[in-house]
Amino acid sequence: MILDGKSVSIKVLELVRDKVSTLPKLPHLVVILIGDDPASKIYVKNKQIAAQKVGIKSTIINLPDSISEEILLNKIKEYNEDSDITGILVQLPLPVHIDKNKVVTAISPKKDVDGFTPENVGRLAIGLEPYFYPATPQGIIMLLDEYKIPIEGADAVVIGRSNIVGKPMAQMLLKRNATVTVCHSYTKNLESKIKTADIVISAVGNKIVRCKMDKKNSVIVDVGIFKDSNGRLTGDVDFDLVSSSAGYISPVPGGVGPMTIASLMYNASKVYE
Amino acid sequence: MILDGKSVSIKVLELVRDKVSTLPKLPHLVVILIGDDPASKIYVKNKQIAAQKVGIKSTIINLPDSISEEILLNKIKEYNEDSDITGILVQLPLPVHIDKNKVVTAISPKKDVDGFTPENVGRLAIGLEPYFYPATPQGIIMLLDEYKIPIEGADAVVIGRSNIVGKPMAQMLLKRNATVTVCHSYTKNLESKIKTADIVISAVGNKIVRCKMDKKNSVIVDVGIFKDSNGRLTGDVDFDLVSSSAGYISPVPGGVGPMTIASLMYNASKVYE
Numbered sequence: 001m002i003l004d005g006k007s008v009s010i011k012v013l014e015l016v017r018d019k020v021s022t023l024p025k026l027p028h029l030v031v032i033l034i035g036d037d038p039a040s041k042i043y044v045k046n047k048q049i050a051a052q053k054v055g056i057k058s059t060i061i062n063l064p065d066s067i068s069e070e071i072l073l074n075k076i077k078e079y080n081e082d083s084d085i086t087g088i089l090v091q092l093p094l095p096v097h098i099d100k101n102k103v104v105t106a107i108s109p110k111k112d113v114d115g116f117t118p119e120n121v122g123r124l125a126i127g128l129e130p131y132f133y134p135a136t137p138q139g140i141i142m143l144l145d146e147y148k149i150p151i152e153g154a155d156a157v158v159i160g161r162s163n164i165v166g167k168p169m170a171q172m173l174l175k176r177n178a179t180v181t182v183c184h185s186y187t188k189n190l191e192s193k194i195k196t197a198d199i200v201i202s203a204v205g206n207k208i209v210r211c212k213m214d215k216k217n218s219v220i221v222d223v224g225i226f227k228d229s230n231g232r233l234t235g236d237v238d239f240d241l242v243s244s245s246a247g248y249i250s251p252v253p254g255g256v257g258p259m260t261i262a263s264l265m266y267n268a269s270k271v272y273e
Numbered sequence: 274m275i276l277d278g279k280s281v282s283i284k285v286l287e288l289v290r291d292k293v294s295t296l297p298k299l300p301h302l303v304v305i306l307i308g309d310d311p312a313s314k315i316y317v318k319n320k321q322i323a324a325q326k327v328g329i330k331s332t333i334i335n336l337p338d339s340i341s342e343e344i345l346l347n348k349i350k351e352y353n354e355d356s357d358i359t360g361i362l363v364q365l366p367l368p369v370h371i372d373k374n375k376v377v378t379a380i381s382p383k384k385d386v387d388g389f390t391p392e393n394v395g396r397l398a399i400g401l402e403p404y405f406y407p408a409t410p411q412g413i414i415m416l417l418d419e420y421k422i423p424i425e426g427a428d429a430v431v432i433g434r435s436n437i438v439g440k441p442m443a444q445m446l447l448k449r450n451a452t453v454t455v456c457h458s459y460t461k462n463l464e465s466k467i468k469t470a471d472i473v474i475s476a477v478g479n480k481i482v483r484c485k486m487d488k489k490n491s492v493i494v495d496v497g498i499f500k501d502s503n504g505r506l507t508g509d510v511d512f513d514l515v516s517s518s519a520g521y522i523s524p525v526p527g528g529v530g531p532m533t534i535a536s537l538m539y540n541a542s543k544v545y546e
Contacts, residue, residue, distance in 0.1 A: 101401055122395025125444075126436045128374055153459045161447060163399045171398075174434060174455055179466075181454040182447055186426045193452075 001147070003221065003250035005139075008146045009258035016265050017054040028057040029087040029113065029268045030079050034072070034098070035065035040091050047089070050261045056268050069098045073106050080108040086271045087113040089264075110272035113264065116163060124171050132267045137169035139259030140201065140221055141176070142266075147248060149199070149219050152177040157193050159183045159236070160203035165223055169201055202236035210238035217247040223256045274420070276494065276523035281419045282412075282531035289538050290327040301330040302360040302386065302541045303352050307345070307371070308338035313364050320362070323534045329541050342371045346379050353381040359544045360386040362537075383545035386537065389436060397444050405540045410442035412532030413474060413494055414449070420521060422472070422492050425450040430466050432456045432509070433476035438496055442474055475509035483511035490520040496529045 020027060029051055033044045044060055051058035063072065079085045088111045094100050109119035115132040123130040144151060156178040160166035170180045178199065183190055194200050195214045202209050203223035213220070220243075224236030235252030243249045250256055293300060302324055306317045317333055324331035336345065352358045361384045367373050382392035388405035396403040417424060429451040433439035443453045451472065456463055467473050468487045475482050476496035486493070493516075497509030508525030516522045523529055 101399075105401075116399070118395030118399060118401065119391050120395070121398045122391030122393070125394045125398050125440060126374075126389070126391060128378075128391065153461055155461065167398060167447075170455075174440075174457075177457070177459040179454065179456055179460040181452065182443075183452055184447075184450070186450040187452040188426055188428065 001248050003143050003147060003219075003248050003255055005143055005250060005255040005257065005259040008143055009139075009262035011146075012142060012259070012262035013050065013054055013265060016262070016269050020055045020269050023269070023271060025086070025271050026055075026057055027086045027269050027271050028059070028084055029089065030059050030061060030085050032061045032063065032072075032075070032088070032090045034063045034067060034091070034094055037093075040093075044091050046261060047264065050265050051268060054265050054269065056265065058268075065095050067095075067098075069102065072098060072103060076103065076106045080106075080111060085111065087111050087268045089113050113267040113270075114164075115168070115267070121163070121168070124168060124175075127175070131272060132270065133172065133263075134164060134168040135264040135267060136165045136203075136223060136256065136260045137172050138266070139261075139263030140169065140223070140256060141172055142263060143221070143250065143256070143259050144199075144219070149248065151199070154178045154198035155196065156180045156199040156201065157183060157197040158201045158203075159187075159190070159194075159208060160223070162203065165203035169203070173199070173201075204236050206236065207234070207238060208236050210241050212245040213242065214245075215247075216245070218245075219248040220246045221250045221256060222252050225252055225257060274521050276416055276420060276492075276521050276528055278412075278416055278523060278528040278530065278532040281416055282535035284419075285412075285415060285532070285535035286323065286327055286538060289535070289542050293328045293542050296542070296544060298359070298544050299328075299330055300359045300542050300544050301332070301357055302362065303332050303334060303358050305334045305336065305345075305348070305361070305363045307336045307340060307364070307367055310366075313366075317364050319534060320537065323538050324541060327538050327542065329538065331541075338368050340368075340371075342375065345371060345376060349376065349379045353379075353384060358384065360384050360541045362386050386540040386543075388441070388540070394436070394441070397441060397448075400448070404545060405543065406445065406536075407437060407441040408537040408540060409438045409476075409496065409529065409533045410445050411539070412534075412536030413442065413496070413529060414445055415536060416494070416523065416529070416532050417472075417492070422521065424472070427451045427471035428469065429453045429472040429474065430456060430470040431474045431476070432463070432467075432481060433496070435476065438476040442476070446472070446474075477509050479509065480507070480511060481509050483514055485518040486515065487518075488520075489518070491518075493519045493522040494529060495523050495525050498525055498530060 104116045109117050115134040120130040156173045158170045161184045170182050173180045199219045201221040222235035222237040228234045377389045388407040393403040429446045431443045434457045446453045472492045474494040495508035495510040501507045
């Protein structure tokens, strides 16, 4: 069975649009884009289009590659203090002369729609409600819930330990009472860990999940997205091989990608005073 | 082989004492104790004795059970702002009318010697250096390192997911490139997860680890400590059964307990301006 992120994301966006239309205050998302990396430009554009769809005001702040860290931090401070702005997002990656951690840490936790600040990450880790959950893992949980996939008690394997996907995904699955194993480049016997899992979430960026699954109800979520040698968009999972033995599988494209955008808009619709 | 926390903790305390004697500013630890719970009193007393041993100034602030949350939060604010005080520790548990999360969150991250504030937890989770690591998992890492136990690439099973031990332990093992599985009350087939692990860290509070280990070099760390039906102090691990099949095992008492105190003193010796 296909985990159809495309169609579920449309439902989520509709719910967000309905919610936004009843809010006393219009959410306003500021997206900071530094330089002119073509991929970053596309991501930012897609976020703006999604925001328009759900009725959220968005402003793209395009700053030159040459901007100093200090000026960028001051900009963020200004947006933190501007009560008209309810969400701040800095498109990654940043130029090498800018310390990503300093920038992320500078965003007010109550406007941190990406959920990347230490305060929000820490709140998630200690079981307090964060102001925002990171968009990709939150979108994956929404997708699993839509298909009524049981998470409690499941053996979940998360491959990859980035701050954006792997680590918050592990925290969110643990919060839902899964038994979570975090795998990465140092992991031994990865295939045997994958095969025996109930839920596999792979966020690596190469074709790493390519085995038959032991459990016919197992669930495979593919977060990877990259171009193969023929220039076609593909994911971490060998779809044909794995799908024949698994219960549920998310395609690439059309799986986690649209859920991430919808989940980000869900975040952007949250207004903290 | 016994992981002798008692003797390793003495070495750590000596190193801390040497370090403290060279510091330009004397560390000053404030321990807030609310009410007169006998166990809490003993823990606080032990911390004070350890502080004395290493030359760290400590002050116990004993507040009545009836204290309001507001007054407690104001006290913490006062200690945050007092430049003479370098570490603040609130002995848990707190009376039920006081919100533990509010209290922990109120401590300045730079004085949070327990490493429990969202900022420190979040910094650990995103790979930034926290100002302080939680004492028990930090003490366990010190113990493993003393015995030169390889962590990188090891399959580690952490049983229990408290904010004090299980969750930060998982983060610290992951940071050291172990493959980490977090198990808890909803975990299925716990025994098979324990048996096949390279490192097992159990922090539950009942006799849950009682199987033969598959790997003869496996490492068992017992964080549990409670009284058995005969009134004797014991831990999570069936020592006789497990030790015959494992490579290393920490005893209770004399294992993790003394390492936790030594690790806390290591934290208390850190002075941030």
